[in-house]
Amino acid sequence: xxxxxxxxxxxxxxxxxxxxxxxxxxxxxxxxxxxxxxxxxxxxxxxxxxxxxxxxxxxxxxxxxxxxxxxxxxxxxxxxxxxxxxxxxxxxxxxxxxxxxxxxxxxxxxxxxxxxxxxxxxxxxxxxxxxxxxxxxxxxxxxxxxxxxxxxxxxxxxxxxxxxxxxxxxxxxxxxxxxxxxxxxxxxxxxxxxxxxxxxxxxxxxxxxxxxxxxxxxxxxxxxxxxxxxxxxxxxxxxxxxxxxxxxxxxxxxxxxxxxxxxxxxxxxxxxxxxxxxxxxxxxxxxxxxxxxxxxxxxxxxxxxxxxxxxxxxxxxxxxxxxxxxxxxxxxxxxxxxxxxxxxxxxxxxxxxxxxxxxxxxxxxxxxxxxxxxxxxxxxxxxxxxxxxxxxxxxxxxxxxxxxxxxxxxxxxxxxxxxxxxxxxxxxxxxxxxxxxxxxxxxxxxxxxxxxxxxxxxxxxxxxxxxxxxxxxxxxxxxxxxxxxxxxxxxxxxxxxxxxxxxxxxxxxxxxxxxxxxxxxxxxxxxxxxxxxxxxxxxxxxxxxxxxxxxxxxxxxxx
Numbered sequence: 001x002x003x004x005x006x007x008x009x010x011x012x013x014x015x016x017x018x019x020x021x022x023x024x025x026x027x028x029x030x031x032x033x034x035x036x037x038x039x040x041x042x043x044x045x046x047x048x049x050x051x052x053x054x055x056x057x058x059x060x061x062x063x064x065x066x067x068x069x070x071x072x073x074x075x076x077x078x079x080x081x082x083x084x085x086x087x088x089x090x091x092x093x094x095x096x097x098x099x100x101x102x103x104x105x106x107x108x109x110x111x112x113x114x115x116x117x118x119x120x121x122x123x124x125x126x127x128x129x130x131x132x133x134x135x136x137x138x139x140x141x142x143x144x145x146x147x148x149x150x151x152x153x154x155x156x157x158x159x160x161x162x163x164x165x166x167x168x169x170x171x172x173x174x175x176x177x178x179x180x181x182x183x184x185x186x187x188x189x190x191x192x193x194x195x196x197x198x199x200x201x202x203x204x205x206x207x208x209x210x211x212x213x214x215x216x217x218x219x220x221x222x223x224x225x226x227x228x229x230x231x232x233x234x235x236x237x238x239x240x241x242x243x244x245x246x247x248x249x250x251x252x253x254x255x256x257x258x259x260x261x262x263x264x265x266x267x268x269x270x271x272x273x274x275x276x277x278x279x280x281x282x283x284x285x286x287x288x289x290x291x292x293x294x295x296x297x298x299x300x301x302x303x304x305x306x307x308x309x310x311x312x313x314x315x316x317x318x319x320x321x322x323x324x325x326x327x328x329x330x331x332x333x334x335x336x337x338x339x340x341x342x343x344x345x346x347x348x349x350x351x352x353x354x355x356x357x358x359x360x361x362x363x364x365x366x367x368x369x370x371x372x373x374x375x376x377x378x379x380x381x382x383x384x385x386x387x388x389x390x391x392x393x394x395x396x397x398x399x400x401x402x403x404x405x406x407x408x409x410x411x412x413x414x415x416x417x418x419x420x421x422x423x424x425x426x427x428x429x430x431x432x433x434x435x436x437x438x439x440x441x442x443x444x445x446x447x448x449x450x451x452x453x454x455x456x457x458x459x460x461x462x463x464x465x466x467x468x469x470x471x472x473x474x475x476x477x478x479x480x481x482x483x484x485x486x487x488x489x490x491x492x493x494x495x496x497x498x499x500x501x502x503x504x505x506x507x508x509x510x511x512x513x514x515x516x517x518x519x520x521x522x523x524x525x526x527x528x529x530x531x532x533x534x535x536x537x538x539x540x541x542x543x544x545x546x547x548x549x550x551x552x553x554x555x556x557x558x559x
Contacts, residue, residue: 001050003058003210004454005042006241006447009322010264010306011422012038014046015450024050025447035064036198043202052207060224061215061241061453064195065188065234069287074187075134078127080120080156081179082139082148084113092176094183094289097132099123101152108467108537109145109474109481117155124156134189135159136182138166140175143476144465150479162189169230170283170292171463171476171541177283181291185232192231196224211509213458217284217295218403219244219277219546220459223509232293236284238449239268239298243277245452246418248548249442256414258388258437261449262421264306264337265322267384269391270298271412276402277546278395294461296403297395301387305337305423309376311364316379327357334358337423339376342369345426381427385434403546404518416440420448457550458510461520461543464497469527469535475500486535490524493538505544513550517542 002017007030016024028042039060047055068074078097083089084104092098101123103115127135135156139148146167153163164186166178203212213221215237227234242261246252252259253275261268271278277296284295302320309318310333318336326337328349334357340346341354355369362372392412400410417437419428424445432439444451466473466484473484473493478500484492498517505515521541526533 001055002454003043003046003055004450004452005039005059006061006238006449006453007035007038007063008238008263008449009063009266010304012042013447013450014042015444015447015454016046016050017451017454020455022444022447022451025444025450027447032067035062035067036195039199040202043206047206047208053209055208055210057213057454058203058208058210059213059215059221059453059456060199061237061449062195062234063238065192065231066236066238066286068188068191069184069235069289073191074184075190076132077134077136077183077186078124078130078132078160079136079138079179079183080123080152082115082152084140086140087175092179094179097127097130099127103139103148103152105139105141105145105148107141107144108470109141109465109472110470111145111147115148115151120152120155124159128159133161134186135163136166136179136186137163138175138179138182141173142167142178143171143173143463144474145481146474146476146479147481162186164189165479167476168479169232170294171461172283172292174282174292177290177292180289181232181283181293184235184286184289184291185230188231192234193228196228199224213509215241215244215453215456216459217293218279218459219296219456220544221453221456221509222458222460226508232291235286235291235293236295236298239270239300240296241449241453242268242420243270243296243298243452244456244548245448245450246420246442247277248452248455249420249444249448250418250440252418255416256412257416257418258414258435260384260388260417260419260421260431262384262419262423262427263304264325264422265302265304266300267303267387267421268298268300269388270296271391271395271414273400273402273407273410273412276404279401279403281399281401297401299387299391301384303336303380303383305340305421306331306335309334309336309339309361311361314365316361316365316375318376318380318383326354328354334361334376336376336380339373339380340423340426342373343377345377346423377430381430381434384427385431388435405520418442420445422446455548457514457544457547458505458508459544459546460501460505460508460510461541462497462501462504463521464493464538464540464542466493466538467527467535468538478504490538490540494519494540494542497540497542501542501544510544511549514544516545516547518545
């Protein structure tokens with residue numbers, strides 16, 4: 001059996017799968033003040049009368065990291081940045097505790113200026129003296145040669161509870177994004193470590209011996225203990241769970257499509273090109289921080305079934321905040337869910353309470369209760385549809401990147417709308433009309449995110465840079481730099497990289513059957529001095545393809 005759990009803004013959902021079919025599903029209210037209690041509560045509920053030893057796999061998608069960053073509930077972090085020449089240091093400052101230190105690697109990974117250990121020790125002591133317990137270390141071109149970051153980290157490490165190194169976050173170049181990513185990783189390290197500890201303690205207490213995974217922003221997973229070193233990888237895992245859920249419950253192949261999850265708090269939107277999810281080519285953005293975290297291209301808007309409805313200066317407003325459940329369930333304010341109940345689009349909750357709440361809006365707009373309900377419902381659908389249209393337009397003005405490839409000249413024209421979440425059945429027909437799409441509501445749509453998390457495979461990537469003239473090979477994500485013969489070819493580099501990728505994937509919890517490798521970047525240049533070729537510069541990036549675990553086909557069919 002496989003257990004999938006999704007922590008949403010309103011509910012925490014769980015689904016227990018046996019032979020890839022739903023055996024049991026449940027929901028509990030999400031406790032935003034203590035998300036772990038929601039996870040443990042839903043696990044207690046779904047594992048009642050079940051043999052914990054029969055569970056083969058557990059996967060969470062969690063809003064813990066995202067919420068901490070969005071709400072500013074993060075730890076103070078000291079940053080040591082070896083910026084070198086180029087951008088002014090102030091343009092790279094991520095917080096008031098950023099200190100700039102000596103040391104510079106060229107874009108080929110050659111040391112130009114050494115680090116100064118005394119300077120590093122003094123900066124570290126100053127930061128520690130300010131009560132800071134976490135440190136981020138980032139050097140320019142550290143992905144080409146991590147030696148300076150490693151050296152700075154070693155000098156400073158004893159003064160801090162944890163040190164995050166920039167080259168371990170991603171093998172991609174982009175100094176500013178690497179600084180932001182490293183900073184965020186350090187800022188949530190303690191919070192996330194406590195979360196991991198509590199989950200592992202609960203698993204031990206209940207006799208749950210199955211491997212436990214966390215969903216990442218790219219729709220892949222990694223083993224929970226391994227995730228503790230890079231909690232920043234778990235940001236925006238909720239929207240990723242929506243996409244993976246839709247892909248696991250419906251056959252998305254064959255055409256462009258919209259993937260939508262309308263929950264109680266937000267609506268998450270993603271787009272599929274020829275049935276394949278889109279990818280953020282540089283990395284996801286959160287709270288203004290542009291990161292190098294590989295992630296699916298999604299958009300979340302503050303409108304869900306439980307969003308507060310109000311009238312402001314004669315204008316109907318919905319969201320972006322959720323201030324409790326729908327009035328039909330005892331909430332304090334009218335919501336789109338109440339409007340749907342009044343219109344007879346759903347038969348849940350207390351209809352009298354829903355009508356009473358909508359009557360408040362009707363009075364302010366000088367109209368009838370049914371008309372007010374219709375206006376609320378229509379406004380909600382129009383806002384969501386407008387967000388979809390804006391996202392399509394934005395993407396069609398840029399190159400289209402899927403999780404597998406760059407689609408040259410591709411223009412998205414979605415023909416289908418896949419929609420899941422609590423209000424899906426009520427809003428789907430109208431959204432389909434507005435967007436001109438065929439609507440598909442998969443079976444078990446109300447627990448789609450938990451379903452998708454349960455079946456997501458482990459993903460990993462490695463970035464290889466070889467310079468045969470210098471006889472060096474760097475694999476940034478592994479913090480590895482090794483000597484190679486100057487006669488090495490692309491084939492030799494690829495062989496080593498594939499070995500390291502497979503080792504990395506297994507370490508992160510991948511099953512052998514799910515290690516499906518592909519090359520996503522492949523470049524080779526001659527290095528020329530005078531009139532002679534002196535070597536080659538070879539750059540390769542390989543990944544374990546995001547997708548569903550082996551033996552599970554499209555649309556919920558076993559393969």
